[in-house]
Amino acid sequence: MIEAIGRGENANIRIGHNYSITKDRWKKAWAYYFTLKKWLPIQGRYTGIPILLDFCDPNKAIRSHILDLLGKKTTLKELYVEMFSYSLEFHLLGRHPNDKAKIFATKAAIESLINEVKKNEYDEMILAAVQINPVVPSEGKLSWYELCHHKFFRRCDIILSSIGKNKWCAAFKEKGPEREELRDLLLKYSLVLDTWISSQDVTDELIKNNHEVLGDQTSKKLFQVSLLNAFLKGQREYIM
Incomplete structure (x- = not known):
């Protein structure tokens, strides 16, 4: 905008939603996603996730923050985190047409994870918060913020804090940066x-x-x- 005013021309940018997201904000969102993926258990081989995390979160502040929120691993937490990873994917990788393979695969995975969650003593609000139905919001129980929304990361922290405590937290006492x-x-x-x-x-x-x-x-x-x-x-x- 400043450059456009200085030149006396219209701003050559698109404003609104994902067009307004800075590179640093994208990197922070990917750091949340890759931290959750790294937190989930793997078997055997190394992965490239640490390399990507070093790029997105070089000082490891986000990794430390998320690990503190999640606490000790449990089977239920792993199910919640896996489901929430799909939710973040939905915002990071873009929306797909409802009749395409990605949607079919995502819906099948979410349904399977929901069935596994319900075998445990779960919290309904956490279950609603971690899932993203690509067609319909989570039964209207919880509004969701897009990545461009200034409260996006605070909502992520509320969800992750709730997973860590296995109890829905309507607020998050610690103010994020x-x-x-x-x-x-x-x-x-x-x-x-x-x-x-x-x-x-x-x-x-x-x-x-x-x-x-x-x-x-x-x-x-x-x-x-x-x-x-x-x-x-x-x-x-x-x-x-």
Whole structure:
């Protein structure tokens, strides 16, 4: 948006849902998925999952976070996690037509896992939360957030925390870092725009670089930057 305003042209980007997801957010989502896959038991051979995790989660923060939530392995937890992995796949790999092989395979796997879960002392809300019916939401028991939603990872944490305790947790006491990261990012770009509007001298490289991209002030640019800045500040207030 800043580049488009600086050039005086329409933004050459698509906005909304998955078009707005950054590379870091994709990597974080894949780190959740691969951590769950690595947590599940395997027999014999090594896999390439640790290599992928090192790329998506180089400081191992996500791995440590998820392992703490899940706790000690049990057969029921493994069933929940396997089912939740299918749910994450649905968001990471894209939707498939209802009459295609991927949907048939996913539905068959989910049905089989549900049958196994019901042989144990399970929690109905956890069972509803971990499954993703590719055609219909989980019987309306629990709304789901898309990957682009700012609460996506918090919902994942609630589900994984519930699996760890074998009891549905409607809330998650420990605040994840995502909200603070988003607030800091919004503040950073709001400062870029504030200082450009007021023509302040700055030393911060990010701010200076964006000021250069915006170029000289014009009445049109001032209006557009003020509008964008108001939006960023509104978003920051919304997530506080």
